[in-house]
Amino acid sequence: MTHDILGDYKAYSLAGTDREVRFITEVLNLHPGEPLLDLYCGYGRHAIELAKYGYKVTGVDATKDFLDIAAQNAQEAKIDITFAQKDMRELDYDQQFAAVINMFAAFGYFTDDENANIINLIVKALRPKGLFLIDLLNREWMVRNNINRYWRHPSGEYVLSYKVELENGIATMKRQLINQVTGAKIQYEFVLRAYSLAEMTNIFNTSGLSIISTYGAFDGRPYSSETPRMIILAKKDI
Incomplete structure (x- = not known):
């Protein structure tokens, strides 16, 4: 049996982006002006819309071509965003962000040790009690x-x-x-590398993150073995 993991929306449609950004803003519940890192921001479709909400957004990606498109899109939208080209394994931020987001299955492309260390670097980038929102494919x-x-x-x-x-x-x-x-x-x-919820929970606990909520889609439905996505909201312990 074949399914479209994106359901009834197209990945880069305005309607899809609006729905995802509404979800992100609702679950993070940040105040305008707070700093947010969009880790592997791609073409900047989330970063730009989140900046329109008043967040101070930094977009990071390893691919220069993506960042060039993102910067052009931000300029056309008259949105001020900082974009930086970095491999996620080489993040060097220190308690700079109120929240970090990692969307559209952009995690799991390295070894288990490297993937776990990326979470450590994300935790280091977060302010005390900062939030991490990650969107993964559901292995189950x-x-x-x-x-x-x-x-x-x-x-x-x-x-x-x-x-x-x-x-x-x-x-x-x-x-x-x-x-x-x-x-x-x-x-x-x-x-x-497709991680189970139990595996992600272990990685988070080891890194100093505690899971707050899990979701199965951007409409906020609960995560289960029947949902194609596994979206996790976690908080830095200290």
Whole structure:
């Protein structure tokens, strides 16, 4: 059985972004002016909208092309955002942010030790009692379902991303870029470490984070084995 993990919304549609940002602002419940880090912000679609709410947003991504698009979009929207190119394994912030968000399954692309250390670096970046919101694919759901995600890249190409297999917590993913003018297709494969809630809880506890809530979608429904997403809200212990 094949499902669209994004449900009835397109990944980069305005309606989808609005819904996600409403969810983010509601669960974080920050005051305007508070500093927020969008870790692996991509094209800046969350960062820009969150800045419109009055947050002082920093967007970090490892890909310069993404950041160039994000900076251009922010300029066109007349929004002031700080963008920085960093590998998430090399975060160097110290108690700078009231909250950190990591959206759209942007976690789990390194070794277990590296992934755990990324959480340590996020905790270091948070102010005392700061919040961390992470959006992951739900491994329990992935075991029983295939994944199709289809969206338009800002370059004009269409992207088809899907799961090939999931074994021992490692999901093999394939992504295909389709040029709409020439029809040319470029396909590549990568692996994603899909963590269970129990594993994430252990990583968080070890790093000094306590889980506040878990959600199964951006509409706020509770997390369960039947929800395609696993969205976790946690707080820094001290």
